Amino acid sequence: MTNYFQKKNNQWSILVIIILSIINILNIVYNTPMVPDQHWAQKIFYVHVPSAWIGFLSYFIVMISGFMYLTSRDNKWDNIGLAASEIGTFFMALVLITGPIWATPIWGQPWVWEPRLVTTLILFLIYIGYFMIRAYGGYIERMKRNAAALGIVAFINVPIIFLSVQFWSPEIQSHPQVEMAEQPSEILSPFIFSLIVFTMLYTVMIRYRVYVINLNNGMNEDV
Amino acid sequence: MFLVLLKKELFIELRSKELILSMVVFGIAIVLAFSFSSNLSRAVVINYASGMFWITILFVSALGVHRSFAYEKEYDAFSMLVTAPIDRGLIFLAKWVSGFIYLTLMEILIIFPFFKFLMIDYPSNILIAISTTLFINLGIMAVANLVSGIAMRSNLSEILLPILFFPLVSPIIIAATKISTSVMLNDSYVLWEIWVLIVGSIIIISGLAGYVLFDYLVEE
Numbered sequence: 292m293t294n295y296f297q298k299k300n301n302q303w304s305i306l307v308i309i310i311l312s313i314i315n316i317l318n319i320v321y322n323t324p325m326v327p328d329q330h331w332a333q334k335i336f337y338v339h340v341p342s343a344w345i346g347f348l349s350y351f352i353v354m355i356s357g358f359m360y361l362t363s364r365d366n367k368w369d370n371i372g373l374a375a376s377e378i379g380t381f382f383m384a385l386v387l388i389t390g391p392i393w394a395t396p397i398w399g400q401p402w403v404w405e406p407r408l409v410t411t412l413i414l415f416l417i418y419i420g421y422f423m424i425r426a427y428g429g430y431i432e433r434m435k436r437n438a439a440a441l442g443i444v445a446f447i448n449v450p451i452i453f454l455s456v457q458f459w460s461p462e463i464q465s466h467p468q469v470e471m472a473e474q475p476s477e478i479l480s481p482f483i484f485s486l487i488v489f490t491m492l493y494t495v496m497i498r499y500r501v502y503v504i505n506l507n508n509g510m511n512e513d514v
Numbered sequence: 515m516f517l518v519l520l521k522k523e524l525f526i527e528l529r530s531k532e533l534i535l536s537m538v539v540f541g542i543a544i545v546l547a548f549s550f551s552s553n554l555s556r557a558v559v560i561n562y563a564s565g566m567f568w569i570t571i572l573f574v575s576a577l578g579v580h581r582s583f584a585y586e587k588e589y590d591a592f593s594m595l596v597t598a599p600i601d602r603g604l605i606f607l608a609k610w611v612s613g614f615i616y617l618t619l620m621e622i623l624i625i626f627p628f629f630k631f632l633m634i635d636y637p638s639n640i641l642i643a644i645s646t647t648l649f650i651n652l653g654i655m656a657v658a659n660l661v662s663g664i665a666m667r668s669n670l671s672e673i674l675l676p677i678l679f680f681p682l683v684s685p686i687i688i689a690a691t692k693i694s695t696s697v698m699l700n701d702s703y704v705l706w707e708i709w710v711l712i713v714g715s716i717i718i719i720s721g722l723a724g725y726v727l728f729d730y731l732v733e734e
Contacts, residue, residue: 455685
């Protein structure tokens with residue numbers, strides 16, 4: 292198997308994403324305007340919302356790859372599902388850390404039963420179970436099928452979990468994603484730039500993780 | 515074929531009676547713990563009675579559904595079952611319906627101690643209380659059997675089952691608590707209609723997912 296870092300495409304994509312990430316951070320810190328009532332706390336939106344987007348995108352990919360694995364039994368899909376679930380859970384953890392950091396000065400307390408945050412927490416817990424299934428699932432083929440099924444079940448439940456929590460605690464209105472859509476262009480443009488950079492970073496991460504999983508599995512195919 | 519599978523599930527329990535018995539004893543023990551922890555304060559109990567009831571049901575169903583699948587592990591009975599020329603989705607449906615019957619029987623036995631121990635009044639509209647409880651039982655058992663199907667043959671099934679089941683069933687617990695509180699307070703149906711719809715969608719989604727995915731989950 293060709294070394295991941297020896298491929299020209301991969302070298303360029305890593306270099307580009309490092310440069311774009313540095314530009315993104317500098318842009319967030321120095322170039323974005325301060326929102327009067329939120330000050331520095333608002334800047335966490337540029338990380339929090341893209342992290343949430345990547346998290347949910349990852350879990351969507353886990354569902355698709357779970358479906359593809361069950362129908363084709365091609366290990367490639369299981370590897371993609373595993374990579375997406377790991378990276379998705381990492382970004383979901385970021386959401387659960389940055390959310391309370393933002394909420395402490397704005398809502399006055401770190402945890403409020405806000406539907407998106409609660410849905411994220413519930414999904415995060417389900418995915419801890421997902422990794423336990425992968426670790427203690429027993430016979431490997433069965434473990435892969437169980438993990439694929441759980442990936443599908445977890446994602447199709449997202450709308451229901453979100454709706455139920457939303458009706459349960461409807462008084463919470465202020466939220467990063469809701470507020471972002473109402474921001475002026477000097478805030479919205481760097482936010483969209485950050486979203487694009489995070490998505491590009493995600494594609495590099497998932498490609499590399501799939502490569503490492505393939506190496507671990509001793510498979511002879513290029514990423 | 516579904517009826518044969520259902521009969522098999524019910525016959526096993528009819529002979530041993532260990533599932534219902536353990537569910538009832540466990541349920542009463544939880545109600546007792548709630549009575550102690552609420553300090554028998556009427557204000558606390560009235561506010562939390564619905565939640566306490568459904569938390570009890572949640573724990574008991576996790577116990578019951580695990581035992582129901584553990585039967586199949588003994589002497590590798592499940593391998594023999596899946597070699598039968600039947601639609602495997604029917605195995606899920608039989609487990610779901612039998613689980614629903616066990617849970618309902620358990621509730622019939624536990625409901626009087628629950629109201630008496632916690633010193634709360636029975637709901638005034640008994641028919642609505644019964645029908646909503648049956649409806650919610652169907653939802654809880656759909657999720658429980660689906661999760662159990664995923665976790666049953668893993669090495670740590672007894673740990674994995676509650677870890678997966680509790681987060682996945684959380685929308686039903688929210689909805690069940692809201693519905694039961696509204697029924698106890700005699701609220702108009704319009705106020706809690708949305709929760710019935712949420713439980714209904716979970717029944718449809720989990721039922722369909724279980725029926726379709728079971729084919730893959732039980733493969734050798």
